[in-house]
Amino acid sequence: MTVQLLGLTFEKLQNWLVQDLHQKPFRAKQLFTWLHFRRVTSFDQMTNLSLSFRNSLKSNTEITTAENAEEFESKDGTKKYLLQFHGGPAESVLIPDPPRFTACLSTQYGCRMGCKFCMTGKAGFHGNMSTAEIVAQLYTMASNSENRISNVVLMGMGEPMDNWDAVADALEIISDSRGICIGQRKITVSTVGVPGGIRKLIDMEKQYGLAVSLHSAIQKTRELIVPSAKAMSLHQLKKDMLEYTGTTGRRVTIEYCLIKGVNDSTDEASALAEYAKGIPCKINLLIYNPVPGLNWSGPSEEVINRFTNFLYPRCQAVTLRRSRGGQVAGACGQLGISVLNKERDPEKPDPDK
Numbered sequence: 001m002t003v004q005l006l007g008l009t010f011e012k013l014q015n016w017l018v019q020d021l022h023q024k025p026f027r028a029k030q031l032f033t034w035l036h037f038r039r040v041t042s043f044d045q046m047t048n049l050s051l052s053f054r055n056s057l058k059s060n061t062e063i064t065t066a067e068n069a070e071e072f073e074s075k076d077g078t079k080k081y082l083l084q085f086h087g088g089p090a091e092s093v094l095i096p097d098p099p100r101f102t103a104c105l106s107t108q109y110g111c112r113m114g115c116k117f118c119m120t121g122k123a124g125f126h127g128n129m130s131t132a133e134i135v136a137q138l139y140t141m142a143s144n145s146e147n148r149i150s151n152v153v154l155m156g157m158g159e160p161m162d163n164w165d166a167v168a169d170a171l172e173i174i175s176d177s178r179g180i181c182i183g184q185r186k187i188t189v190s191t192v193g194v195p196g197g198i199r200k201l202i203d204m205e206k207q208y209g210l211a212v213s214l215h216s217a218i219q220k221t222r223e224l225i226v227p228s229a230k231a232m233s234l235h236q237l238k239k240d241m242l243e244y245t246g247t248t249g250r251r252v253t254i255e256y257c258l259i260k261g262v263n264d265s266t267d268e269a270s271a272l273a274e275y276a277k278g279i280p281c282k283i284n285l286l287i288y289n290p291v292p293g294l295n296w297s298g299p300s301e302e303v304i305n306r307f308t309n310f311l312y313p314r315c316q317a318v319t320l321r322r323s324r325g326g327q328v329a330g331a332c333g334q335l336g337i338s339v340l341n342k343e344r345d346p347e348k349p350d351p352d353k
């Protein structure tokens with residue numbers, strides 16, 4: 001079987017080189033540097049490796065790259081990348097907010113959580129991305145950007161906790177100081193709350209950030225927006241968040257997408273304020289982005305103001321985030337259009353073009 005080199009953590013790479021290719025352990029540092037620091041895509045560029053070692057790598061491994069990377073730029077500078085991997089099409093987004101440049105990565109082809117407001121949820125589940133494919137998204141954007149990518153969020157297509165093993169290795173690789181070296185505190189894992197998922201992040205004993213897509217603090221409303229929430233009560237989710245904040249000493253980000261007539265009432269705001277009480281957190285309010293085929297819409301400015309003004313004095317930190325990348329369907333909940341269309345009709349042009 002061909003080994004996907006980009007998907008091996010330093011430790012796994014070293015073990016594999018020693019055990020399978022009978023190389024000295026120091027070769028791992030050299031190879032890891034070429035792959036993740038210099039980010040070359042050809043073995044011929046690895047000039048400090050012997051020809052026989054390079055030939056051996058050529059015949060046993062490959063360096064995952066995205067084929068036919070297409071780039072769409074929004075007026076606000078946000079770029080969406082449509083990338084082709086062996087597993088299928090994937091979408092990634094680069095959000096400029098100098099000095100911060102944030103890469104939003106996908107972790108699955110589609111998603112099985114089925115969130116009602118989300119195009120990816122609508123696209124259904126078409127498979128997990130490999131560690132190498134998750135990492136390769138970041139490297140494709142890094143090679144296309146003049147600016148150093150400072151932050152990474154796993155908020156693209158897919159539920160990261162539903163593909164945990166691949167995601168955990170990707171986190172380790174992209175935060176490795178021998179590679180692209182994105183600081184652990186600059187990486188955020190987003191989840192809707194999968195039973196046992198937050199526990200796995202805690203067990204890594206690292207400083208990765210956690211964002212929880214809550215969208216309602218009333219169980220019934222939440223299940224309407226996030227059907228997979230039936231498997232996890234709000235009570236359990238709060239317990240897990242508290243365990244995360246207690247163990248890591250970090251605040252959790254609570255994501256709340258305001259949808260007109262669904263979760264934007266004062267009762268909903270009150271339930272959210274009550275729920276957040278005691279959780280060291282920041283509440284991130286987003287406005288629902290219209291997506292084709294879904295008849296929900298964002299609330300009026302008046303309702304948005306009423307909701308935020310209710311929360312401000314009652315919560316530790318509340319931010320209202322205007323979504324970026326709307327014109328290229330790279331905003332929250334809008335990824336996955338390509339999967340949907342390409343699955344149904346491979347010849348159909350990208351509607352975002």
Ligand code: SF4
Pocket residue numbers: 111112113114115118119120121122156157158159192213333
């Ligand atoms: S919001 Fe996230 S978890 Fe929900 S369907 Fe979309 S990609 Fe999946």
